[in-house]
Amino acid sequence: MRRLFRARGAELIPQARMSGPMPWVIAIMVAMTVIALAAGLALGNAVSSAKAEIEGGVTIQILEPRADVRAAQARRAVDAIKAMPGVSGLRLVPQAELDALIEPWLGTGIATATGSAVPVPALIDVRLKGPANPQALSIIEDALKPVAPSARVDAQSNWLKPVFDAMVSLQLLAIALVALLALALTAAVLLAARTALGTNRDTIEIVHLLGGTDSQVARVFQRSIGYDAAGGGAVGLALALVVILSLSRRFAGLGAGLVDNGALIWSDWLLLAAVPVLAILLAMVTARLTVLHALRKML
Amino acid sequence: MTADGEIIHFDNVGLRYGTDREVLSDLTFTLFPGRFYFLTGASGAGKTSLLRLLYLAQRPSRGAIRMFGTDAITMPRGRLPQLRRRIGVVFQDFRLIPHLSAFDNVALPLRVAGHREDDLAGPVRDILDWVGLSDRIGARPPTLSGGEQQRVAIARAVIARPAMLVADEPTGNVDPDMAQKLMRLFEMLNRQGTTVVVATHDLDLLRKVPESLIMRLDRGRLSDPTGALRYPPRKVQ
Numbered sequence: 001m002r003r004l005f006r007a008r009g010a011e012l013i014p015q016a017r018m019s020g021p022m023p024w025v026i027a028i029m030v031a032m033t034v035i036a037l038a039a040g041l042a043l044g045n046a047v048s049s050a051k052a053e054i055e056g057g058v059t060i061q062i063l064e065p066r067a068d069v070r071a072a073q074a075r076r077a078v079d080a081i082k083a084m085p086g087v088s089g090l091r092l093v094p095q096a097e098l099d100a101l102i103e104p105w106l107g108t109g110i111a112t113a114t115g116s117a118v119p120v121p122a123l124i125d126v127r128l129k130g131p132a133n134p135q136a137l138s139i140i141e142d143a144l145k146p147v148a149p150s151a152r153v154d155a156q157s158n159w160l161k162p163v164f165d166a167m168v169s170l171q172l173l174a175i176a177l178v179a180l181l182a183l184a185l186t187a188a189v190l191l192a193a194r195t196a197l198g199t200n201r202d203t204i205e206i207v208h209l210l211g212g213t214d215s216q217v218a219r220v221f222q223r224s225i226g227y228d229a230a231g232g233g234a235v236g237l238a239l240a241l242v243v244i245l246s247l248s249r250r251f252a253g254l255g256a257g258l259v260d261n262g263a264l265i266w267s268d269w270l271l272l273a274a275v276p277v278l279a280i281l282l283a284m285v286t287a288r289l290t291v292l293h294a295l296r297k298m299l
Numbered sequence: 300m301t302a303d304g305e306i307i308h309f310d311n312v313g314l315r316y317g318t319d320r321e322v323l324s325d326l327t328f329t330l331f332p333g334r335f336y337f338l339t340g341a342s343g344a345g346k347t348s349l350l351r352l353l354y355l356a357q358r359p360s361r362g363a364i365r366m367f368g369t370d371a372i373t374m375p376r377g378r379l380p381q382l383r384r385r386i387g388v389v390f391q392d393f394r395l396i397p398h399l400s401a402f403d404n405v406a407l408p409l410r411v412a413g414h415r416e417d418d419l420a421g422p423v424r425d426i427l428d429w430v431g432l433s434d435r436i437g438a439r440p441p442t443l444s445g446g447e448q449q450r451v452a453i454a455r456a457v458i459a460r461p462a463m464l465v466a467d468e469p470t471g472n473v474d475p476d477m478a479q480k481l482m483r484l485f486e487m488l489n490r491q492g493t494t495v496v497v498a499t500h501d502l503d504l505l506r507k508v509p510e511s512l513i514m515r516l517d518r519g520r521l522s523d524p525t526g527a528l529r530y531p532p533r534k535v536q
Contacts, residue, residue, distance in 0.1 A: 012396070206394050209356055210455075211384030212411045213377075296376070299358060 012207065012220045013200045022192045022225070023232035026185065026279060030236025031243070033181045034275045038244045040174030041268040047167045050160065056088070057156035058132045058140065062122040064150040073148035074122040080147050086129050086136060093123040121152075132157060182282060189229075189283045193221055193290040208298065218291040222284045229283035233276025240272070305365070306332045306463060306494050307353065312362030314348055321360070322348050323519045330496070332462070335489045337505050338498040340516035346498040347391065347467055349516060353496060354388045354465045355379055367462065384412055387461035387493075389469045393452040395440040401427060401451045402436045408459040426454045429484070431477070445472040453481060463494040470504060482507050 060077060064070035074092060081090050098120045099108075106118060128136055132155035144151040157164075197204070204217055248263070264272075307330040314323040323345045330336060340346050351357040352364065355371065364371040366382055374382070387408075395404045405427060406419045427433055430450035440448055449472045456464060464485065470478035486508060489495045497504070505511060515522045 011398075202394070203396050205356075206396060207407070207411065208380075209354060209383060209388055210408045210411050211380045213380045216411065299356065299376075299379070 011224075012203060012217075013196065013224060020192075020228070022188070023228045023235070025188050026229050026232030026283065027236035027239065029181050029185045029188070030233045030276050030279050031239040033178050033185075033279070034237060034240030034272050035243055036174045036177040036181065037275060038240070038264065038268070038272055040171050040178070041264055041271065043167050043171040043174065045263065045265065045268070047164055047171070051157065051164065054156040054160065055131050056128040058126040058128060058137065059154050059156055060124040060126060060140070060144070060148075061152045061154070062124075062148055062150050063152055064121075065119040067119070070119075070122050070150070073150055074124065076147035077124060077144055077151055080143050081124065081126055081140065084140070084143060086139075087126060088129045089127040091125045093125060095120075098123060185279060185282060186286050189225060189286040190290050192228075193225065193287045194294065196221060196224070197291060197294050204295070205298070208295075214292055214295040217295060218288045221291045222288040225287040226280055226284045229280040230276075233279045236279075237273070237276045244272075304331055305329045306367060308363075308365040309352075310363040310365075312352065312359045312364060314345075314352065314357065315360045321519060323352070323359075323516075326362070326521050328514065328521060328523075330463075330494060332494050333489065333492050334494055335486070335508055335511040336494070336496045336514055337508070337511050338496060338514045338516065339500060339502075339505070341500065344516040345519040346516055348519075349521075350388075350465050350467050350496070350498055353463075354386050355383050380411075384408070384459065385462040387456035387459065387464040389449075389453050389456045389464070389466035391467040391471070393440070393448045395448055395451055395455075397440050400437045400439055401432060401443065401447075404440070404451055405454045405458055408455060412459060422458060423454075426458050427451075430454050430481075446474065446477060449473055450477070450481075453484070457484065457488055460488075460491075461493060463496065464488060466495070466497045468499055468501075469497060470499070470501065478504070479507065486510075 060081070062070050062073045062077065064073055078090065078092050081087055102118065102120060126140070130136065137153050137155055141151075141153050144153065207217055244264075252263075309326045309328050312323065312326040313321045315321045326349070338346050338349065348357070352359055355366075358372065367385060369378075369382065371382065396407070399407070402423055406423045409419050409422070424433065424436065427436055430453060432447060432450055432454070435443060435447060438447075440451070443451065449469065453466070453469060456466065466485070469485075470481055473481065482504065485495050485497065489510075499505070505513065
């Protein structure tokens with residue numbers, strides 16, 4: 001039965017591979033889906049990678065204008081934090097590094113020009129073994145109060161929270177785009193299947209009267225649209241890969257940490273390669289259900 | 300088939316299209332296996348409509364139809380194909396699939412029934428040879444003459460050795476020699492046990508099959524001039 005209409009030259013409905021609009025519509029849908037999905041995956045990678053990096057990060061600032069008191073408090077704070085059990089590492093940021101941080105805004109030689117240095121807070125970069133949650137921050141604050149009353153404790157993740165939120169929103173937008181494109185593809189296939197049914201109505205009626213089943217007829221349409229989807233899917237994937245690779249190069253050229261972290265990993269590439277396969281399946285299932293639904297109205 | 304051997308039974312069947320008046324009314328008759336029936340009547344009498352009911356292209360508006368021992372009105376749609384495979388149909392307008400070759404058109408009922416591709420070539424070539432089209436095996440219907448198309452349609456109808464053959468004006472487009480040849484083919488199938496129902500208004504054709512029984516339609520109602528619809532049917536004199 002599977003061979004029905006599969007014999008060479010015996011296609012039940014005339015086949016015109018890649019000549020109608022359907023394969024090209026599918027190609028565009030697949031290309032857009034792959035690009036949207038790649039963007040969503042890259043954003044996801046960037047967010048999770050950055051989050052993992054700063055999850056246990058805590059910054060302690062000693063906000064003391066007097067340099068000698070600030071230095072003394074910083075030293076005592078370092079000693080106190082070192083003694084804490086949940087700390088995996090810490091670093092007192094050297095004064096030269098702090099000067100370099102503010103140099104783009106204030107320039108060099110302020111101390112010489114004004115007779116006093118800018119009272120930049122002392123910074124201690126702390127890595128915790130666990131996440132820097134409010135409870136961990138509170139323990140650190142309690143430990144620092146007696147030895148460095150000018151200390152201010154911040155979780156690094158708090159600073160980037162708005163950025164992460166924005167990135168997650170973009171990621172959700174990408175997922176919504178993928179879902180919308182899948183819906184649009186389904187609608188396009190539905191219309192194509194209905195048109196094909198209308199065009200080939202006489203042939204279908206003859207096959208019915210000769211004893212053909214709905215499944216046999218549906219299989220013919222499903223296979224025809226499957227071929228179109230396969231052709232369109234391959235073209236769409238190729239197009240999307242060109243876009244993604246060229247964009248990757250441009251972003252890599254920026255050298256920004258957050259962007260670098262967004263690089264696609266091998267499982268992402270597999271997922272992207274699965275898009276045309278899923279598009280073919282979606283197109284075939286849609287075609288089959290559409291045709292079966294229409295055939296049920298015939299005797 | 301039922302115990303008393305009927306192949307088709309119509310009981311008070313009526314057919315109307317939409318809300319128009321009935322084109323067929325109060326049809327009650329029985330067809331028996333191995334018989335040769337002619338369905339006659341003037342144009343517009345309802346011959347094609349009755350044939351459509353016989354080959355399950357149409358459900359009646361009222362009444363009951365039993366085919367091969369099954370209630371054809373209430374049976375699930377999914378079982379209709381099995382029933383249709385037992386009926387060969389020659390359509391008045393041939394209804395060949397235009398983009399398929401003569402070979403593939405004739406092979407269609409066998410493919411539908413699940414025959415292996417290797418088993419198709421022999422029977423299809425034989426039947427095309429028999430209807431005189433062995434040299435047009437690869438030709439597509441638009442390139443065939445009306446008579447050739449009709450022969451392909453007949454070959455398609457009989458290739459699967461149906462239990463019942465229904466033909467709507469099967470000799471309308473062929474020359475007298477071919478008409479006689481086709482009727483001989485129908486008779487041969489009939490002798491092998493196939494019930495044949497031929498709709499025609501060609502009275503000469505009726506005389507070519509002396510064993511045939513005649514059903515006459517007149518404005519949608521059936522008359523029984525030869526006792527074809529009685530049991531046992533009376534033979535044509």
